Amino acid sequence: MDSDQATAIERTPRATLTPELVVELSSFGRSVGFSKGSVVFHQAEPGDAMYIVERGEIGLVFEHGKPGKNLGPGGFFGELALLTGSRPRTATAVAVTDAILRMLDQTAFDELLANRPGLLAVLLVQTCAYLVESEQQLIADLQRRNLDLEQSLDFLRRMRQELDIAELRAQTDGLTGLYNRRCLDMQIGTILRRAYEGRTGLAVLLLDLDRFKDVNDRHGHQLGDAVLREVAQILKTAVRQTDLPFRIGGDEFLVLMPSLGPEDALRRGHHILAALLAAPQALPHLAAPVHASIGLTLLRDEESWASLFARADQNLYRAKSSGGGRIIQDEDG
Numbered sequence: 001m002d003s004d005q006a007t008a009i010e011r012t013p014r015a016t017l018t019p020e021l022v023v024e025l026s027s028f029g030r031s032v033g034f035s036k037g038s039v040v041f042h043q044a045e046p047g048d049a050m051y052i053v054e055r056g057e058i059g060l061v062f063e064h065g066k067p068g069k070n071l072g073p074g075g076f077f078g079e080l081a082l083l084t085g086s087r088p089r090t091a092t093a094v095a096v097t098d099a100i101l102r103m104l105d106q107t108a109f110d111e112l113l114a115n116r117p118g119l120l121a122v123l124l125v126q127t128c129a130y131l132v133e134s135e136q137q138l139i140a141d142l143q144r145r146n147l148d149l150e151q152s153l154d155f156l157r158r159m160r161q162e163l164d165i166a167e168l169r170a171q172t173d174g175l176t177g178l179y180n181r182r183c184l185d186m187q188i189g190t191i192l193r194r195a196y197e198g199r200t201g202l203a204v205l206l207l208d209l210d211r212f213k214d215v216n217d218r219h220g221h222q223l224g225d226a227v228l229r230e231v232a233q234i235l236k237t238a239v240r241q242t243d244l245p246f247r248i249g250g251d252e253f254l255v256l257m258p259s260l261g262p263e264d265a266l267r268r269g270h271h272i273l274a275a276l277l278a279a280p281q282a283l284p285h286l287a288a289p290v291h292a293s294i295g296l297t298l299l300r301d302e303e304s305w306a307s308l309f310a311r312a313d314q315n316l317y318r319a320k321s322s323g324g325g326r327i328i329q330d331e332d333g
Contacts, residue, residue: 016074022052022102024119028107032101034058040078040093040101047081047089049105050127056099056228060091070096082106148259151200152242155258173247175225176232181248188305191244191256195299202239202258202299204267206312207235209251209326210291226305227290232278238270238275254312262329269294269327293319296329303313 011230016254019024031054034040041047043063051058053075060077068091071077080093081087082104104112112120195202209215217223228251235245235253244256255272257265276290295316299308311330319328 001117012166016071017052017076017123019074021119021126022074023104023114023120025052025104025123026054028111028116029102029104032103034095034099034101036098038095040095041089043090043092044088047078047087049103050076050078050082051093052076052102052104054100054102057096058099058101059094059096061094062091076127079130082109083124083127085106085328148200149242151198152240152259155194155198155200156242156244163221173232176229176247178232178235178253179246181246184246184248192299192305192308195258196302197308200259202256203260203262203268204297204299204312205255205257205269205272206295206309206316207253207255207292208316208320210293210320212251215253224300231292234275235272238272243268252328265296265298266327266329269296273325273327291325293324294327295319296327298330 003065029049032051034056040051040058043061052077053071055073057070057072058077059068059070071152077091077093078089080091109120112123122292171179171186173180191202194200195301209227212224212227215227228247231251232245232247233254235255239245239255239257242258246254248254257268273292273294276292293316295312295314295318297308297315315328315330319326322328
């Protein structure tokens with residue numbers, strides 16, 4: 001093994017190969033082109049090759065809320081399937097731009113072993129080290145998420161223990177089955193106090209249906225009520241078990257999301273909007289999917305509910321004034 005290869009092994013592992021290593025590997029495997037928007041492979045399908053980005057950009061999309069990532073020249077992906085023997089893909093790979101990839105399958109690995117064992121050693125060290133780092137990061141993330149979940153479950157358990165069955169009925173909206181405005185008014189003090197004391201944070205999502213009056217005017221209040229019930233069902237399934245969805249009046253809904261930071265809260269809001277658009281055609285008389293606007297904000301230190309709600313309402317007003325069908329949060333212009 002020459003000095004450059006030894007230096008590469010000692011270098012801090014990363015998800016990108018050096019340009020020199022990419023050039024050396026270009027003699028093995030085969031070059032494959034992908035146009036913008038085309039899929040390299042789908043999640044869960046069996047894999048037998050890894051890829052190195054020679055030109056362009058590739059996006060990796062994961063399920064279960066794991067953040068995606070984009071890879072430019074020198075980036076590599078798909079190594080897990082190759083190194084562990086046709087393991088199902090853990091992500092979907094899509095060409096963000098027109099891209100040229102170097103595909104290394106088992107045949108290419110055999111050629112590297114026979115002709116350039118030192119080069120193969122550098123590649124294996126680089127990929128395996130990155131896998132180890134990724135697993136360590138995953139373990140740390142899971143530990144953090146477990147702690148957050150334990151705190152959130154304890155919060156929800158204690159809150160629900162304080163509501164007897166009769167009171168729960170009085171605090172439930174009869175049309176949608178969500179918590180109502182009365183429940184919000186009675187419980188918000190406790191919710192805020194626990195967020196302050198536990199320093200767990202609280203995200204507030206305020207949702208209003210776009211042009212809902214047109215639905216009532218054109219189709220009648222019976223179908224309008226059916227739309228509200230459908231939206232409520234979507235909210236129930238789109239939020240976490242620890243979140244608290246309310247119908248606070250008319251076509252306005254509110255979701256309190258404990259222990260959720262700005263990025264996760266924004267991701268949850270986009271998930272709700274997408275769920276509304278992708279809802280089954282349970283309401284065949286409507287000519288278009290249900291659209292909504294969302295105002296999103298997060299609790300600040302020792303802030304009152306009036307101030308917190310006013311900011312969410314202002315963000316909602318800005319979302320609707322901008323044409324609807326979108327999310328506006330505090331920092332959005």
